Amino acid sequence: DILMTQSPDSLAVSLGERASINCKSSQSLFYSSNNKNYLAWYQQKPGQPPKLLIYWASTRESGVPDRFSGSGSGTDFTLTISSLQAEDVAVYYCQQYYHSPPYTFGQGTKLEI
Amino acid sequence: QLQLQESGPGLVKPSETLSLTCSVSGDSISSTNYYWGWIRQPPGKGLEWIGSIYYSGSTFYDPSLNSRVTISVDKPKNQFSLKLSSVTAADTAVYYCARQSGSSVHPYYIDVWGKGTKVTVSS
Numbered sequence: 001d002i003l004m005t006q007s008p009d010s011l012a013v014s015l016g017e018r019a020s021i022n023c024k025s026s027q028s029l030f031y032s033s034n035n036k037n038y039l040a041w042y043q044q045k046p047g048q049p050p051k052l053l054i055y056w057a058s059t060r061e062s063g064v065p066d067r068f069s070g071s072g073s074g075t076d077f078t079l080t081i082s083s084l085q086a087e088d089v090a091v092y093y094c095q096q097y098y099h100s101p102p103y104t105f106g107q108g109t110k111l112e113i
Numbered sequence: 114q115l116q117l118q119e120s121g122p123g124l125v126k127p128s129e130t131l132s133l134t135c136s137v138s139g140d141s142i143s144s145t146n147y148y149w150g151w152i153r154q155p156p157g158k159g160l161e162w163i164g165s166i167y168y169s170g171s172t173f174y175d176p177s178l179n180s181r182v183t184i185s186v187d188k189p190k191n192q193f194s195l196k197l198s199s200v201t202a203a204d205t206a207v208y209y210c211a212r213q214s215g216s217s218v219h220p221y222y223i224d225v226w227g228k229g230t231k232v233t234v235s236s
Contacts, residue, residue, distance in 0.1 A: 001176075040222035042160075049209055049226035050160065061224070093160055097221050102175040105160040 002026050002096050006106035013113065019081040021109045023094035028074045029057075031098070038098035041070055041079045044108075045090045053092075054079065081111075089113055115139040117210050117227035125204075125234050131197040135210030135227060142191050143168040148213040148220040149193045151184065153206035154229070161206075165213050165220050166193060173220055200234045207231050 003026040013019040029038045037057035042050035052061045054070035057077055067082040081088055094106040121133035135149070142149060150165025164174035166184045174182050183196040197204060212225040 038221070042223070044160075049229050050223075051226070052222060052224050055214075055222040055224075095160070095162070095222070097219075099219070101162070101164070101173045102177070103162045103220065105162065108159045 001102055002029075002098060002104055004094055004096055004104050004106040006092075006094060006109045008109060009107070010110040010112065013081075013084045013111065015086065015113060016083050019084050019088070019111055021079045021092050021094075021111070023072075023077045023079070023106050025075045025077075025096055025098075027098075029077075029096050029098045030074050037073050037077070038096055039070075039072075039077050040095045040097065041068075042093045042095065043088075043090045044093065050093060084111075084113065086113065115212065115225050117212065117225060119208060119210050119227045119230040121230060121232070123231055123233060125200055125232060126236050127201055127234055128199055131195070131200050131204060131232055131234070133195045133208055133210070133230065133232070135193050135195075137191045137193070137212075140212075142186060142193060143188055145217065146215060148173070148215045149184075149186065150211050150213045150220065150223070151195045152209045152211055152223070152226075153204075154209070155203075155206045163195065163197075163208075165215075167215070167217070167220075169217075171218075202234050205232065205234045 039057045041054040044050040058070045097103045148165040151163040207229040209229045210227040213220040
């Protein structure tokens, strides 16, 4: 199985400041045949299902504010929130969907103000 | 607008089979380039992908659950289902059904989630 490790486990950021969450995979998620990284980011607020933010490591889902961005390739990825808003308080998960199952998630990063 | 709704018993006895159904509205379960899957979240913990199915019946399962899990599709009812056999307390979780983008041979990211249903395994 591909192990996904997020850092930090929790993060406190002031309103308007930048927040960065890292995700490291135990093997490369880059598929050279299509030049894509098989990684997604999700946001989960308390009592709600997760919501897709980013897929293919850097493609923002429709309707997601442009303060959210994804970067990285291979085994190291980052979710960045450029200017933290109060509504961004949530737990954030990365997930790999590279080839064979299981399509594992990171352990989650709790973002607070 | 696509909506997914889970249904099924909230309490299952140990060693029995957990059965859940997801009703899909706003899209056909026979749509190409989408898989239909299940993810669970134990209390206070992270997300665990269980498996997914293509409309053709092709399935992908977590190998650690493979011997206990079955996902099936009911096209006329536009529903899909999860069966997890021989459950223990470790299977207690919120179970989400979801749509997973993908190709005809491989699921990708999860783009739509149901609201989730809590299942407790207890005698």
